[in-house]
Amino acid sequence: MLELNVSTLVFFIFAVLSIGGALGVVISRNLIHGALFLIVSLFGGAGLFVLLAAPFMAAVQVLVYIGAIAILIIFAVMLTRSMTNIREIFNRQWWISAVAAVILLAVLVVGVVLPIWGPNGTQSEMVLSETTATVQDLGVALVDGNQYVLPFEVASLLLTAAMVGAIVIARDNE
Amino acid sequence: MPQVCDNIISTLAPCLTQSGMNPDVAQFISILLGVVLVASFPLLLVIFLIWVERKIAARVQDRLGPNRVGPFGLFQNIADAVKLIIKEDITPAGADRLIYNLAPIVAMLSVILIWAVVPFTPYNIGADLDIGVLYFVAISSIGTLAIMMAGWSSNNKYALLGAFRVVAQLVSYEVPMVLALLVPVMLASSMSMQDIAFAQLGMWFIVLTPVSAFIFYVSNLAETGRAPFDLIEAESELVAGYNIEYSGMKFGLFMANEFMHAFTANLLFAVLFMGAWAGPGATSLPILGFIYLMIKTAIVYIPSLILRATVPRVRIDQMMAFNWKFLVPVSIVNVIVMAFVLKLVQVLGLAPSPENASDFLANIPQAAALLLGNVVVIAAAMALIRGSVRKERLSEAAKLAQRVQVEGDKEALPATVAQH
Structure with missing residues (x-):
């Protein structure tokens, strides 16, 4: 059974923030509220990263998702014409998202829930990984020839290309 | 290690446990008290900061400044705060109530949270995170969000225009700021604020890398919305900018937040480039370290106040051009040059060994090489x-x-x- 200590309590707070925020994103009738709920949800996610002893991921989550992406979303929403009082509940793509959501749930059940809590499950006491990685480990892993240097460089190149592309599109024809 | 209850000040948690409290709760309460202490300090300091700023601005403009309430007008801001609290709190009719009320709180939060990673003395730091510098960048990006919330929810076109400018300004100037922060991180080979402070025992980073110090200072001026980059609340164009509809203490929070943010930014400058608490006797008498830190902060803070009272506001296109066409390229080149020179110094054996890293003389060859790199960047x-x-x-x-x-x-x- 779950032991009720401080970290469990904190986990529940962040879980509620995360799920409640996500619910708010889909049910709120005001796009700005939706975008702000998204931030609440992402913040909950950042808190969960802290609980998992991954502070780097938490800071990056706040920096990239809240500080950059969510603000861009809000900015885009502010420039749209009708952002409050949205009456339509479904748009034409509702069934695609429904299928995606069902598939995701199935993957989570098969991949995470059954191996741990299923009939032959390992129960939640099992430690999934013995490695406790520090920021240094992460940094070394990204530039180590035997580890992730190639994906890291490919991602950097892709982002640079995207940035150059954005500048070319945004620029006036002179 | 089970601690013993000695006295209620230094061993609060064991004492609470002894009086029958759950150890977890006792631990929580003692941490909470620490948090309240660290968070209250900037809030009290800001009252003094506003006085300093008004006095200096007054002197620059050949006025006397506040001089009626208390000695030298020191209590003027306490009177102002009381006035703000008892003023009517107006919410505009078309405002989005929840977001409107939340915005000043989020703004305040984004500055106070930074104080958690400031190393006040060699032993006193809110939380010595492995990712201190990244944490600072992440938290300050929340400030942008608060201003957007305030601007949009006020249902006022000037406020909204102010909010749009914020996105342009703060998000743009975050780029050179982060790139400038990379250099101290490389020099200290750690992102922890305390490690960066210790790495400067031998030589301050402002000597090793004046270019990134300059870029950090300038982008901080822009990030805090101070003149010459105070386009967020350009009075002549936007009336008051994003906080135009706010009144009473909610406006007071925004104003206090602005002053606090400026001070905090300079505090971080002192931590990252001027050795934080480092100074004679700081390790044996920690309170001296705190005093040194405050003096160093004042040394960079007061010029920024004089600058604010002196220079005119730049145009928005000038500001963006200065950022994207000058600061960003220079900071990128600076990071590359610094990384190259640092590696070169290590290969050539000029870098001080870990044993004598805090020795001033051992740092000189490395400092000379890095300075040379900086001169190249400045020339370019x-x-x-x-x-x-x-x-x-x-x-x-x-x-x-x-x-x-x-x-x-x-x-x-x-x-x-x-x-x-």
Whole structure:
């Protein structure tokens, strides 16, 4: 059974923030509220990263998702014409998202829930990984020839290309 | 290690446990008290900061400044705070109530949370995170969000325009700021604020890398929305900017937040480039370290106040051009040059060994090499400015010359055209 200590309590707070925020994103009738709920949800996610002893991921989550992406979303929403009082509940793509959501749930059940809590499950006491990685480990892993240097460089190149592309599109024809 | 209850000040948690409290709860309460202490300090300090700022601005403008309430007008801001609290709190009719009320709180939060990673003394730091620098960048990005929330929810076009400018300004200036922060992180080979402070025991980073210190200082001025980058609340264009509809203490929170943010930014400058608490006797008597930190912060903070009272506001296109065409390229080149020189110094064996890292003399060869790298960056940057200014001047001259041809307006021909 779950032991009720401080970290469990904190986990529940962040879980509620995360799920409640996500619910708010889909049910709120005001796009700005939706975008702000998204931030609440992402913040909950950042808190969960802290609980998992991954502070780097938490800071990056706040920096990239809240500080950059969510603000861009809000900015885009502010420039749209009708952002409050949205009456339509479904748009034409509702069934695609429904299928995606069902598939995701199935993957989570098969991949995470059954191996741990299923009939032959390992129960939640099992430690999934013995490695406790520090920021240094992460940094070394990204530039180590035997580890992730190639994906890291490919991602950097892709982002640079995207940035150059954005500048070319945004620029006036002179 | 089970601690013993000695006295209620230094061993609060064991004492609470002894009196029958759950150890977890006792631990929580003692941590909470620490948090309240660290968070209250900037809130109290800001009352003093506003007085300092008003006095200095007054002196620059040949006035006396506040001088009625208390000695030298020191209690003026306490009176102002009382006035703000008892003023009517107005919410505009079309405002989005929840977001409108939440915005000042989020703004305050984004500054106070930064104080958690400031190393006050060698032993006293809110939380010595492995990712201190990244944490600072992440938290300050929340400030942008607060201003957006305030601007949008006020249902006022000036407020919204102010909020749009915020996105342009703060998000843009975050780029050179983060790139400038990379250099101290490389020099200390750690992102923890305390490690960065310890790495500067031998030599302050402002000596090793003046270029990133300059970029950090300038982008901090812009991030905090201070003159010459105070376009967020350009009074002549936007009336008051994003906080135009706020009244009473909610406005007070925004104002206090602005002053606090400026001070915090300079505090971080002192931590990252001027050795934080480092100074004679700081390790044996920690309170001295705190005093050194405050003095160093004042040394960089007061010029920024004089700057604010002196220079005019830049235009928004000038501000963006300065950022993207000057600060960003220079900071990228600076990071590359610094990384290269640092590696070179290590390969050549000029870097101080870990044993004598805090020895001033052992740091000199490395400092000289890094300074040389900085000079190269500065020379390149000056060439860049010179080229672009020259181009601008030529194009102005060409425009004028064209006008002279078309309109036969000989009087419009200034001396500059004749020169080219």
